[in-house]
Amino acid sequence: MDNLIDIKGVTHAYKTPNGPLPVLDDLNLTVPEGEFAAVVGPSGCGKSTLTRLVAGLMKPDRGEVWLHGELVKSPRKTVGMAFQNPVMLEWRTILQNVILPLEIVAPSMPSADRKARAMELLSLVGLEGFENKRPSELSGGMRQRASLCRAIVHKPDVLIMDEPFGALDAFTREDLWQTMHQLRANEPFTAVLITHDLRESVYLGDQVIVLSGRPATTQFVLDVGYPGEGLRQLDGLYTPQCAEMLATLRDQIRIAQGRQPGPAVH
């Protein structure tokens, strides 16, 4: 009942010189409050389009997007976004970058409070001591950490991430997965994560949504039963439960790509 994100029958086509390009076709998706939804699907199927619709950056041709019981017609201040490109403003320090959303959303907030809030997040993701550095002085992983801080600094109730870890090396990526769990333990938010990494979707998601090939529709939803108690451990990914979930997802992706499901891969 208390779904934070409710996407109902969303259909969308881009206008291109070669005529309309259908991208989403009667897509339905619900994410309960506080849950983490990981979305996977073939590349070019319309995942980024979906994030732009949820953020209110564009309107679907048909269907509705509801956030917190309100119909989304335009951007809202209660959304945070992170992309594959950390989109750091090079002329600002890391601290000033993280503060940016507060300048828009809470213009009357005292600057000391803004700074305190940003510092709280920066130390949570291990960037304490780097707040006065320029983005160009940081590694890609550190920039992406700062980008995550910026996405949630204004306490949005929805965090939308479009392949935020896609450009990072495997070790940095796993570090950031753990950071993601730490952030969620500290800050309650509902999240939509677009990813092309199935292990990432299982490790981070409460549910994994597989989109079909373009035009995308919800093809399959997996409820993640992650092994172990408390904060998820990376080791859990190597248990039989996870192997089974990953195999299921792989089959679904193959179907989405328009191929026959092959023999189960473990």
Next chain:
Amino acid sequence: MRMAQKIGVPILAIGLFVAFWEFLVWANGWPDYVMASPSDLPKAYARFWELFLVGSWQTLWRTVAGLGLAVIFGTLLGMIMGFSRIARDGLYPLLVGFNAVPKATLVPVLALLFIGQHNFNTVLMAFLISFFPIAVSVGIGLSTLEPEYRDILRSLGASKVTIFRKIALPKTLPEFFGALKVSVTLAFIGTNLVEIISPHGRGLGALFLSGQTNSNYPLMFAVLIALAVLGILLYYGVVALEKIFAGWAERLQG
């Protein structure tokens, strides 16, 4: 050490250049009316220093005024082209064509249009010749802004003005200053063009012309040197502004 190198090396280079010039004139035995030598110049400056001061000031302020107009108009035009695809498609060929016209041909046109308005004509020419690089760079800078940069603020409901002020404007500053370095030299050329071609001009260009009519060759060379110095001052003025407002971009390349 680095500072000393930064100042010392250019001074040494200039010294070597002057020495070579002096040597060349001496070795060839050129008389004054073929090629003045550096040692002739102090006399020319001593005799006409008042004219140099007045002329330099006139050339300087008219260049800066023209450049100022070019910055305002060029930025506005760049914004229009950066934000609207239709405006870009429509204006671009027009601008390229305008830029291709040799500006010397405009001097008589302007002189006829605004008879006797020497200051106005000069500033106008400095402006006309220098706004193009600014408009193009601002236009390209804005139109190539990655959508994510806009989206991080747009998704919070920020207005177009806020997005421009907080993201688009600072992000295009490095390109803007790159263009401004070209434009400042162009504006300077535009000013001098009018000063030299106009019959009753003012500024260093007019001083050059009077040196020519009086066959005072050391004066002509002295004006050229003064122009070079003024040009260097203007250029490094822009570099200083760039350091202040877009210094962050330097680290990106380094």
